[in-house]
Amino acid sequence: MSPLPAHLQQATRARTEKADKRARAALTQLAKAAEPVSFTAVARKAAVSTAFLYKHPELRTLIERHRTKSGPVPDVRSPEVGTSSTSAAVRALSARLAQEQRAHHQEVTQLRKALEVAQGENLTLRRRLARYEAE
CATH class of the missing domain: 1.20.5 (Single alpha-helices involved in coiled-coils or other helix-helix interfaces)
Structure with missing residues (x-):
């Protein structure tokens, strides 16, 4: 299989960089607001997938570090979540x-x-x- 054309590689890189910036901003917002930090919370706030966060070692380390600072993530199951x-x-x-x-x-x-x-x-x-x- 041939590699992607240069313009597609560039678009992919740009999309990944934007997602990375959104994830970092979401992490900062959650930490400043003293909200529980978790992969799911960051993914929702940044509009990225949890897989994206897990696959990027630097983001993963940051989230894990913030998660341990904020303590265990509370159980967020609620009636609204059950009806999603x-x-x-x-x-x-x-x-x-x-x-x-x-x-x-x-x-x-x-x-x-x-x-x-x-x-x-x-x-x-x-x-x-x-x-x-x-x-």
């Missing part, structure tokens, strides 16, 4: 997964029963064959 589209998607996927698990369990049960029947028939046929060969 992300939570709804997780619930929908969980329900679908549970349904598929039930279907697979039923299929495995049916296949085991069929296997038991086939093994019984096989045993019966072997016994008949043994009687005919003995004669």
Whole structure:
């Protein structure tokens, strides 16, 4: 695969630099406001992904340093968070997964029963064959 053209490399670098600046500004704002510092909080405030923060060692170190200064991050689960589209998607996927698990369990049960029947028939046929060969 060929490398990206120079103009695309430059655009990527510029986008990354802007995201880096937003993340640093968000971290500073959270620290000055004495709000809990976490990867999620910085990502939300800077409009970047948590993966972006984790992948950049310098940002990661800064966030971890601020996080230890501010103490443990409180549990932020609330009714509003439970009704977000992300939570709804997780619930929908969980329900679908549970349904598929039930279907697979039923299929495995049916296949085991069929296997038991086939093994019984096989045993019966072997016994008949043994009687005919003995004669």
